[in-house]
Amino acid sequence: MTALARPREPGPPPAAREQAGRQIALLFREAPLLLDCGQPVSDVRVAYHTYGTPAEHAILVLHALTGTSAVHEWWPGFLGEGRPLDPTRDYVVCANVLGGCAGTAGPAELPRVGGEDPPLTLRDLARAGRALLEHLGVRRVSLVGASMGGMLAYAWLLECPDLVERAVIIGAPARHSPWAVGLNTAARAAIRAAPGGEGLKVARQIATLSYRSPESFARTQSGWGTRRPGTADITTYLEYQGEKLADRFDERSYLALTGAMDRFQPSDAELRSVQVPVLVVGISSDLLYSPAEVRAYAELLPRGQYRELESPHGHDAFLMDPGPLPEWVTTFSRP
Structure with a gap:
């Protein structure tokens, strides 16, 4: 187990x-x-x-x-x-x-x-x-x-x-x-592969990419190194989103609710x-x-x-x- x-x-x-x-x-x-x-x-x-x-x-x-x-x-x-x-x-x-x-x-x-x-x-x-x-x-x-x-x-x-x-x-x-189910499948796989919070961070990064558009990210996250030297702003943004969710959300709830959506x-x-x-x-x-x-x-x-x-x-x-x-x-x- x-x-x-x-x-x-x-x-x-x-x-x-x-x-x-x-x-x-x-x-x-x-x-x-x-x-x-x-x-x-x-x-x-x-x-x-x-x-x-x-x-x-x-x-x-x-x-x-x-x-x-x-x-x-x-x-x-x-x-x-x-x-x-x-x-x-x-x-x-x-x-x-x-x-x-x-x-x-x-x-x-x-x-x-x-x-x-x-x-x-x-x-x-x-x-x-x-x-x-x-x-x-x-x-x-x-x-x-x-x-x-x-x-x-x-x-x-x-x-x-x-x-x-x-x-x-x-x-x-x-x-x-199938597109939405596939994204949720990848997110759940990340959680199961790395339980304890790390997988949930990756799941949130996957989801965040689907929540915005290329144009939106081009407008808001196009910089390089403005938050961390040598690192793309989109990278630090996704890391931040993952950390923030892992601090307040339960991975088992994420599994349960994305599964409920897929089954509907x-x-x-x-x-x-x-x-x-x-x-x-x-x-x-x-x-x-x-x-x-x-x-x-x-x-x-x-x-x-x-x-x-x-x-x-x-x-x-x-x-x-x-x-x-x-x-x-x-x-x-x-x-």
Whole structure:
């Protein structure tokens, strides 16, 4: 058994950080959550943030792969009075996903299946999120999700159609392409080859290359030796990104969540069954999820609309260079 596979003591992973305003709910106490793999899970801890006055309708924000429930930290330009996520008008909820490492139960706390961490699915994550909404008294939601959060929004649309009124899906396909699965496969291989943090650093470097575009790196990381003599700026930038993630994220969560994304393969017929309005936003320079790929899934949705964000910065443009995106989200996300 490798160091990566050894069970840990129960409780939050060491990488989890306390965040201002974070709350914890203990769910599935009376009846278990049945994972798609067949494993029942009880007493599931879910960490979440809320903004605004509790109400029966909420805007549910679905975070990206290495994100947290603290929307005010990673999407501050979208949260606030007069912004797309306006706590003076909306009840905004965001939960750290099942399998994550920012307060919600991660792989180390879930029952093992065949001696391994359970193979989570995005539908599992949606069912855990639904239980949180019931705990909070929320009966209807508008979804806003980007990257992994956008894929998770597709899972919500299919798993919880009675709850969802509309959705905004940003920079995400409904299914992973061989390209996206291949990138995740390489990242997971790096983690398994070098458990204990070093592999996670390499995994993050691989992912970072797919999150930006050649033009973006040419604009921002074209120097040589400005940070370290004799070393390309792109090299030090990737090293920094790897170190930063390894300091705050759990490698088993990375394995679990990228696997859940890869396994999510809804059929075209399932997508055509979605009956609520959905705004799908592609990003013009996205190498991870090409705009043509994102648009093709939008066209399968009976009430889908497509818009394209023009940016040279690739997949991460929704964070770095949102342009008109806040206006689109504001207009579409409220019933």
